[in-house]
Amino acid sequence: NAGVTQTPKFQVLKTGQSMTLQCAQDMNHEYMSWYRQDPGMGLRLIHYSVGAGITDQGEVPNGYNVSRSTTEDFPLRLLSAAPSQTSVYFCASSFQQWGTGELFFGEGSRLTVL
Amino acid sequence: QQQVKQSPQSLIVQKGGISIINCAYENTAFDYFPWYQQFPGKGPALLIAIRPDVSEKKEGRFTISFNKSAKQFSLHIMDSQPGDSATYFCAAPNTGTASKLTFGTGTRLQVTL
Numbered sequence: 581n582a583g584v585t586q587t588p589k590f591q592v593l594k595t596g597q598s599m600t601l602q603c604a605q606d607m608n609h610e611y612m613s614w615y616r617q618d619p620g621m622g623l624r625l626i627h628y629s630v631g632a633g634i635t636d637q638g639e640v641p642n643g644y645n646v647s648r649s650t651t652e653d654f655p656l657r658l659l660s661a662a663p664s665q666t667s668v669y670f671c672a673s674s675f676q677q678w679g680t681g682e683l684f685f686g687e688g689s690r691l692t693v694l
Numbered sequence: 695q696q697q698v699k700q701s702p703q704s705l706i707v708q709k710g711g712i713s714i715i716n717c718a719y720e721n722t723a724f725d726y727f728p729w730y731q732q733f734p735g736k737g738p739a740l741l742i743a744i745r746p747d748v749s750e751k752k753e754g755r756f757t758i759s760f761n762k763s764a765k766q767f768s769l770h771i772m773d774s775q776p777g778d779s780a781t782y783f784c785a786a787p788n789t790g791t792a793s794k795l796t797f798g799t800g801t802r803l804q805v806t807l
Binding site: 584613615620621622623624625628638639670672682683685686687688 | 700703728730735736737738739740743783794795796797798799800
């Protein structure tokens, strides 16, 4: 079982460039979310979705866009990368729509913005 | 906005000892408190969770203790093993919407021989 798949695993960007982090899950989960992990900060929620066509902001949404056109995919877009967006990004999904069930995480995408 | 305070930031325990990690939350509309375990280079994975119709939940060597009046919960790892060396995160649902799960800042556990 693939679970939650994130691509790319590593990426280096220059300030101002744009890119999309891909996330796909094959568990038919309605709930999907994006977190960023920084040293000493834990995991902070960027955006989440409770189903296709529905997205909402987390605690650190600025500089990021998301869309949810299918149940399986939840891409995260950086429109104009900044050094402050250097981080490890995790996509997670859950069968529980309200986030009170087990979150299944991908293996992460490490992004460096120069 | 939910805040979850986790301590200690790092912990070194000898093999066979007890590891204790504490978390405190502000408010939550839903009673669901999970702990996640993360190994280097991997994503977090659910270790154990409690829905506090009980004050304690045990799974093998891992136990969650919950104190609702104090708004605190803790993870106890009995007979700690080197394979338990990892980063541990507690989490709690946000007030108003449980769709937002707020994580603590993490505890890096090292179990020495």
